[in-house]
Amino acid sequence: MKRILLVLALPFALLSCGRKEEKKLTPISYEMKTFRVESKIHCKTDSLCAFYQVSYPAFTGLDTTVLAILKKDIDSSVSMGNPEAEGKTMEQIGAGFIQDYEDFRKEMPEVPGSWNYKANVTVETLTDSLLSLSVQEEYYTGGAHGGYGIYYINLNPRTGEEFTLENLLKPGFEDPLTKIGEKIFRKVRELSDTASLNASYFEFPDDKFQLNRNFGFKKEGIVFYYNSYEIAAYASGPTEVLIPYEEIKDWLKH
Structure with a gap:
């Protein structure tokens, strides 16, 4: 099913407000496609087979240069x-x-088990100034457990340039954003305001909370995602920190 550009009532929509358009913008649309390849041997049962699969949005209305940048970004995110x-x-x-x-x-034909890789590339936000994608992957190639991760791609769909926090927030946002992020992190991880992060088995330099660079823009707010092993042991699992736009409204550009 084809989906068209969605100009949301979000801060990014404000970035284009008030600008004089030199020319009418081509509408952006996309439809989901799936790439899948399977092993041609040892596929008689589910326990002896392998597949690699990626579901991703195929866009129309984007410049060929932007499409090339986007494909490169997606390709690099589906490689484990x-x-x-x-x-x-x-x-x-x-x-x-x-x-x-x-x-x-x-x-090693006697070793049981299959290999598999599956990724879903989801459009989180699509406006005339921001395209934010989440790439959710999971895979198994033997061993005690498989792998799982979520990664974000953010760019300006008209230029192909990376869309950063600086594009959305006013100068000086770093410390306030980090303080709000730490508050939410502690709530998600059920830590008190004074608990040591390192003593709670989270690895932050100098025991000081930091926002990472793996972030995306959702309808509700800016999400920062810490994958397994990034700041804690695998058993602790990943951590998602969603900062609502309402919490940082004073730092949004208008």
């Missing part, structure tokens, strides 16, 4: 963080994933 995948497309990454499985299966 493998440095050898740098510069490769999802099609190449998927082919390599399946080839690795088949090579492994040939060497």
Whole structure:
């Protein structure tokens, strides 16, 4: 199903208000597509098979340069963080994933279990000045447990430039935003206002809370996502810090 540009009643919409448009902007729309590749051997049962799958939005109304930037960003986010995948497309990454499985299966046919990778790229916000995507991936290649992560891509859909916090917030926002983020982090993790973060098994330099660079823009607010292993052991799981726009309304650009 094709979905069109949604100019939300959000702070980003304000960024374009009051500007004189030099020309009429082409409407942006998208429809979801799925890329999937499967192993051609050892697929008789679910326990002996492998697949790599990515569901992603395919856009129309974007400049070809922006489309190229966007594809590169998405491709780099669906590689399980493998440095050898740098510069490769999802099609190449998927082919390599399946080839690795088949090579492994040939060497160790007696080892049970399947390999799988699945990613969903979701449009969180789409306006004429901001496209914010979340990339949710989960995978398993053997071992005690699989992997899981959420990553964000933010750019200006008209220019392809990265959309940063500085594009939305007034200068000097860093300390106030961090204080609000820490308050929400402690609430999510059920920590008191005075509890030591490091003593609570969260790893922050000098025991001082920091917002990370993995953030996105949702309808409700700015979300910062700490993946497993980033600031705590795997058993602690990931942490999502959602800062409502209402909490930072004094720092929003108008």
